Amino acid sequence: MAESEHIKVKRFSRKQLNLAFVPDRPATKHALAEHFASHFRKELGFRLPPKRKCGMNEDCRMDMFDAVALAAHFLEGRE
Numbered sequence: 703m704a705e706s707e708h709i710k711v712k713r714f715s716r717k718q719l720n721l722a723f724v725p726d727r728p729a730t731k732h733a734l735a736e737h738f739a740s741h742f743r744k745e746l747g748f749r750l751p752p753k754r755k756c757g758m759n760e761d762c763r764m765d766m767f768d769a770v771a772l773a774a775h776f777l778e779g780r781e
Contacts, residue, residue, distance in 0.1 A: 712776060719771045722778075731760075735767035738774075746770070 704711045720729040727733040732753050739750040751761035 714772060714775050719775055722775055723771065731764055731768070734771050735764060738767050738770050742770070 716731070717729065720727075720734060724733045724737050727737075735750055739747045746767070749763050749766060751763045754760060
């Protein structure tokens with residue numbers, strides 16, 4: 703769809719995001735979410751879901767943290 707509209711697309715892997723924002727912690731989605739919840743306490747801190755336990759479905763709020771990580775990575779021009 704982006705190609706048909708002549709929109710440039712840039713892809714980032716989970717590994718790239720984790721290395722960019724939480725290189726000193728285990729590469730988990732929750733570690734990345736904690737990073738952004740602590741940096742944007744007022745906006746995101748109260749939205750951080752509890753750490754997922756084995757057998758639990760992923761909380762729908764995690765998508766919000768993925769979007770913030772992608773936007774931050776893109777805006778900071780990290781490769």
